Amino acid sequence: MDKFLNSLNKIGSKETEPVQPLSPTCAKSHCACEHCECQCQCQCQCSPSQKDIEDIVKKTVKEVSKEQKKDNNNDNNDNNK
Amino acid sequence: MNKLFDFEAHPQAAWLTTNRDCDARCPHCYAQGTHYDPADDMTIETAKSLLALLVSIDIKLVTTLGGEPLLWKPLLEFNRIAKSLGITTKMATNAFRFGDNEFWQRYLKNPCDSVGISIKGVGAEMLKRLANVTDYEKAEKGIKRAMNFYKNGVGTVFSSLMTLDDLWKIAETTHEWGAKTFSIGFACATLDSEGCPSKKNYMIKLDKIEEFIQVYERIDELFEGSVGFEPQLPFCLFREDFIDKLIDKGQLSNGCFVNSRGGFTFDKDGNVLICNSIYHEPIGRIGKDFTDGSTLINHLNSEPIKDIFRELLRYPSDVCLACRYNKYCRGGCVINWTALTPDILQPVLKEV
Known part of the structure; x- marks a missing residue:
């Protein structure tokens, strides 16, 4: 850890107070930066409810099956050419 | 004393570095130094132990990080176990693998609760140039599926x-x-x-x-x-x-949990890192510095660890x-x- 700490170019102050979070409005787009933790600091619970997830899963599974059938048909058509 | 100014840890969330493998190669990413080794995966046993530890200290919010967590083999089992423990799961992802029909169907049986979708590029040329990804069609399909599913x-x-x-x-x-x-x-x-x-x-x-x-x-x-x-x-x-x-x-967002000491990141072996970008040396070793939730909190609040944060978080200049x-x-x-x-x-x- 010393190697990293020594590589910091903080040559000035010995002041050591940590930053105060700005508490930004939740953008519902957490974890998008490469550091991933940063935008999660508001730690809001903006994820969908379990009921919402179950409903979306049902709907999405149907859509995916349709899409796969379509892909398979296209593959068959390509093979028949 | 206000805990924020005492450098005391008051974790409310945790991040798990589940793997270092990734299907993108963004030159600016911290994972470059990890060489994306597919063998660098967290085992499901380690993940389960960490979930139990987190529950014992009342942390109910866990984010999986990589690498790319969608390439972590035990992901779906992990999501299932976390849900059974009442833990909310998040995932930082590029969403590309959602473009794989077979995986997407399996994922939907055990999805995590929310995702942060990181866009590496749009259009085949840009994605190749910025992330060296060649299968643009799959990437776009995956991103659209994730956006539509999570509405975020x-x-x-x-x-x-x-x-x-x-x-x-x-x-x-x-x-x-x-x-x-x-x-x-x-x-x-x-x-x-x-x-x-x-x-x-x-x-x-x-x-x-x-x-x-x-x-x-x-x-x-x-x-x-x-x-x-x-x-x-x-x-x-x-x-x-x-x-x-x-x-x-x-x-505007500023700082992260490193500044607030509001959380911590585990590496694939279950050791605690300052953050997933400072991965060369853990600040807490499982089995040595801590064995359970309470010994972990004690360790994170020990003076040597607080001193590291005092040094990290000082002003850059007078x-x-x-x-x-x-x-x-x-x-x-x-x-x-x-x-x-x-x-x-x-x-x-x-x-x-």
């Missing part, structure tokens, strides 16, 4: 390899796809596996900041204010009116003392100070 926005990292036209195109395209929100973070300096600064960094060139502000303002208009910005840099490098406007609009942003800024991401020097600071002085 997207984010991107602006690096010196990305042009401002690229940034605008990413915002415009994802808006067309239905993204309701858009967040931008700046690429940071990275460290190698020894903890030394990487030879190259892809941080924004400081002379591009004014142009960036102009593009940001267009994106803000496009998304009708549902935009977030994480500069990772000292606020004084931006125009004062821009920073003030973003603070007023609730669009000139910051008079700056009116100092309580929010602290110079941005600490790793960037391996590449920056305090002579760039132009503190916004307090009115006397």
